[in-house]
Amino acid sequence: MGVIYVDADACPVKAEAEAVATRHRTQIAFVSNGGLRPSQNPLVQMIYVDQGADVADMWIAERAGTGDVVITNDIPLAAKCVAAGARVLRPDGERLTEANIGNVLATRDLMADLRAADPFRQGGGRAFSRADRARFSEALECELRAAARG
Structure with missing residues (x-):
């Protein structure tokens, strides 16, 4: 069994991820630019990386591979981790795989273009719910x- 890597800076399911990791006795690494409270859980490793764009993402991408699980909402990071053989989940439970990561990347790029074309577009997505958790x-x-089955 590998490690669970959490792109933790804006992750809304840190507590849920730690609880599941604890039940499975699996190491979990919360990777962030800082500001997270340390955990007393011996399975939890807090990784604090330098400030800067995508520093935490690069740290995870350099380490994640087969047998690991990555939790992120960052689609380019997810694509790198999928390519490296890791299992990838978004915080809402959506699984990102070789079969769907291309479409997810394309949708992300399209939405970025639409937002750039309409600077007055307001609002984001729906609120993160208990059902998502x-x-x-x-x-x-x-x-x-x-992952345990191989």
Whole structure:
């Protein structure tokens, strides 16, 4: 069994990820630019990287591979991790794989272009819900069981 890497700066499911990792007795690394409280859990490793764009993403991408699970909402990071053989989950429980990462990247780029074309566009997506948290926890359980099977 590998490591769970969490792109932790804006991750809304840190507590859920730690709880699932603890149940599975799996190492988990929260990677951030700082500002996270240390955990007393011996399975948790807090990784503080330098400030700067994508420094945490690069740290994760350099280490994640087969047998690891990566939790991120960063699509370019997800693509690198999928290519390296890691299992990737978004905080809402969506699994990113070789089969869907291309479409997810294309959609991300299209949405960035649409936002750039309409600077008055207001609002973001829907609020993160309790159902999203539950879906994430179940998806992480499934990924850890699948990773343990090889």
